[in-house]
Amino acid sequence: MDKFGVAQSQKYDVYASRLLPREEYFTSGHRSCQGCGEALAVRWVCKALGKEAVIAHATGCMEIVSSGLPQTAWMHPWLHVAFENTAAVASGIEAGFKILSRKGKWPGRLPKVVAMGGDGGTSDIGLQALSGAMERGHNFTYICWDNEAYMNTGIQRSSSTPYGAMTTTSPPGKRSIGQATWKKNMVAIAVAHGVPYVATASPSYVFDLYFKIKKAIETPGPAYVHVLCVCPTGWRSATDLTVRLGRLAVETAVFPLYEVVNGKYRLTVEVPKIRPVKDYFRLQGRFRHLREPEINFIQRQVTSQYELLLKKCEAAYPEFPVISHTEESQEGA
Amino acid sequence: MAEHAKRLGMEVSIAVSHAVQMARAEAIAAYPITPQTHIVEHLSSLVANGDLEAEFINVESEHSALSACVGTSAAGARTFTATSSQGLALMHEILFIASALRLPIVMAVANRALSGPLSIWNDHSDIMAARDIGWIQVFVENGQEAFDHTVMAFKMAENSQVLIPTMVNMDGFILTHVVEALEIPEQALIDRFLPPYVPRHQLDPKRPMTMGAFAMPEIYLEVKMKHQVTLMNSYDRILAIWEEWGRLTGRHYQPVERFRTEGAKILLLTMGCLGEVAAVAVEELREQGLPVGLLSLRLWRPFPFAALREAVNGAELVIVCDRALSLGGGAPPVLAEVRSAFYSLASRPAMLGYIIGLGGRDVSPEDFKEIVARAQKENPEAPSQEFFLYGVRG
Structure with missing residues (x-):
């Protein structure tokens, strides 16, 4: 353990860029904000996809920063249609390739079909199309870039915004603590569809992300990968802390990294000693208004959810943080 | 065949x-x-x-x-x-x-x-x-x-x-x-x-x-x-x-189909299968000696401006039958489009708009005959209404 509590074994991630493919499929020159965790994730994910892939992308931050006519940052064949239908578009692409192949009109191997969307485009407006595509069992991979709010339109809350976070439509006030609902569990929703490969990932753990994407695209049938993308603009964090915050999300068990293969849960990054959530919160302006009782409430929720996950994974229990005994408000409100 | x-x-x-x-x-x-x-x-x-x-x-x-x-x-x-x-x-x-x-x-x-x-x-x-x-x-x-x-x-x-x-x-x-x-x-x-x-x-x-x-x-x-x-x-x-x-x-199609338009002074204009119903009425009215013809608009987009102008040539009155309503507006959609095709012309026919068959309301040849009769009573320069909701009760 170093002073941040990072296990020695995970330090080799630092050298990831030398060990992973040199080809760039998401090129520089796009217009994402400084310190954008999503752009970082897209770059690694596209390397993992390799050349033989076709991408359908939802409207959102990543679409806007990367595809201003007549320029593009995408080296893959790439199609943007609308906000809420990316999974449906991808299912069409997959079906289209299938029939072309069956009729002998597509020589060689079929490319991997990948759909990408933000947390709004996935867990809110795009949920129906995603549910339909997963239920129909198309052979495609859906990747959710989760920056935990509608950042593109100016940081409005989504169902993926964490409890207590400040956004422009969940402002804290006399009668509000900020976001009043718990983050929607997209992984559980995907698992409930019987999706054979489901995983969470983070660009702060590059190898973990890289191999999860590899597994996802090689899985026959649908696959779902939920990627936490730190957003300095929306999270009110320093732009040089993006990778650090992504790690803290995992180290505090706020966003554990795991995969679910044919319904079997497995923790892919084990954290021997869980850090208190306030270590993660204090670097972000969106949680600045939270007082200790509220943070304690969140801590208890995070701990119990992580325990549930560990049970599912049958993984060893780490050391949990101790909750301080300051008075607690009514259920954190 | x-x-x-x-x-x-x-x-x-x-x-x-x-x-x-x-x-x-x-x-x-x-x-x-x-x-x-x-x-x-x-x-x-x-x-x-x-x-x-x-x-x-x-x-x-x-x-x-x-x-x-x-x-x-x-x-x-x-x-x-x-x-x-x-x-x-x-x-x-x-x-x-x-x-x-x-x-x-x-x-x-x-x-x-x-x-x-x-x-x-x-x-x-x-x-x-x-x-x-x-x-x-x-x-x-x-x-x-x-x-x-x-x-x-x-x-x-x-x-x-x-x-x-x-x-x-x-x-x-x-x-x-x-x-x-x-x-x-x-x-x-x-x-x-x-x-x-x-x-x-x-x-x-x-x-x-x-x-x-x-x-x-x-x-x-x-x-x-x-x-x-x-x-x-x-x-x-x-x-x-x-x-x-x-x-x-052997089946030929035109953007604006014509039926009995030779020498017609009054033209009914429909879109979709009402054309076949209107054709029955036109046939009967012709037998009565009324110079009525029928245009059926086949191509709606791109709108066939030239073909329509040519087809209407010589008529004095065009009765446009719409099957949609432009709520809060004036002319229903087909009438508005047809009007716009003629507005810039020095000589143009008078136009009246009738809305028929909304929500599955049945339309018979008798209804078209009635529409022609009513239209003839209107002053085409100053019709009593912007458009007529044919057959509406109350």
Whole structure:
């Protein structure tokens, strides 16, 4: 353990860029904000996809920063249609390739079909199309870039915004603590569809992300990968802390990294000693208004959810943080 | 009758699905909605029995139906879908995107009233709400036309100078659910007419391209202009394709069909299968010595300005019959369009607008005779109303 509590074994991630493919499929020159965790994730994910892939992308931050006519940052064949239908578009692409192949009109191997969307485009407006595509069992991979709010339109809350976070439509006030609902569990929703490969990932753990994407695209049938993308603009964090915050999300068990293969849960990054959530919160302006009782409430929720996950994974229990005994408000409100 | 063609009695919906089968569509994505259902039900059984080599995607909504069609078409497959009313309304957003992406999707629309109140019956309010989507839009009057235009729609949409999705409008129930005798050409003729689809642009890792990029104000207008110019220019190609079909099958189509227009002073103008009802009335009125003729608008987008002006030539009064209402507005959609085609001309006929058959209200030849009689009593220079809701009670 170093002073941040990072296990020695995970330090080799630092050298990831030398060990992973040199080809760039998401090129520089796009217009994402400084310190954008999503752009970082897209770059690694596209390397993992390799050349033989076709991408359908939802409207959102990543679409806007990367595809201003007549320029593009995408080296893959790439199609943007609308906000809420990316999974449906991808299912069409997959079906289209299938029939072309069956009729002998597509020589060689079929490319991997990948759909990408933000947390709004996935867990809110795009949920129906995603549910339909997963239920129909198309052979495609859906990747959710989760920056935990509608950042593109100016940081409005989504169902993926964490409890207590400040956004422009969940402002804290006399009668509000900020976001009043718990983050929607997209992984559980995907698992409930019987999706054979489901995983969470983070660009702060590059190898973990890289191999999860590899597994996802090689899985026959649908696959779902939920990627936490730190957003300095929306999270009110320093732009040089993006990778650090992504790690803290995992180290505090706020966003554990795991995969679910044919319904079997497995923790892919084990954290021997869980850090208190306030270590993660204090670097972000969106949680600045939270007082200790509220943070304690969140801590208890995070701990119990992580325990549930560990049970599912049958993984060893780490050391949990101790909750301080300051008075607690009514259920954190 | 073309050589080796078969004459069969069948439901028009089934005829449309046979047209899609004979056009060798490769991908179909659809969601059930009355009265479009028979078309896609029959198609899915054709696919299930191996009579049509295609992918049938049973999507969870019309929004996803058209979205999946965008996907299949962008992948390079010949694509078909069908819908009605609320389904078309749910697709609305994607209708514009499909045409802007220049994907040659073909859609049959079984025209039905938009809710509310909920109505499953026929009128044109669904398509009139989707008038400006940038698709080629054709209206048909009978089963034979529904078959012919469904086949031709693929050739129109896929023409390398066009590449614009095409919609075949057919009145729900009144047309889709009737059994008619129609001529089915043999497969070889259709294969000759419509060769396999070779996409000009497609999602291919060997030639990667970005489709659906966003546009800043500096370029949006130019993209729109290109779309408008291409859609207007598709007119000549459409006519050439109809002509080729005419040569092969003996069935000739015009953007504005005329019936008994020789020497006509009064013209009824309809769209869709009401034309056949109006024709009966026109025939009877002619026998009574009234100089009445009938125009049936077949091509709604691109709008056939020149053909319409030519067809109307010499008439003193045009009675435009709409099956949609422009709530809170003046002229209903077809009247507004027809008026605009003549406004700049020095000599133009008077025009009156009658709205008929909304929400499945029955329209008979007697109604058209009554409309002509009432129209003659109006002062065309100053009609008593902006438009007339024919047959409304209360």
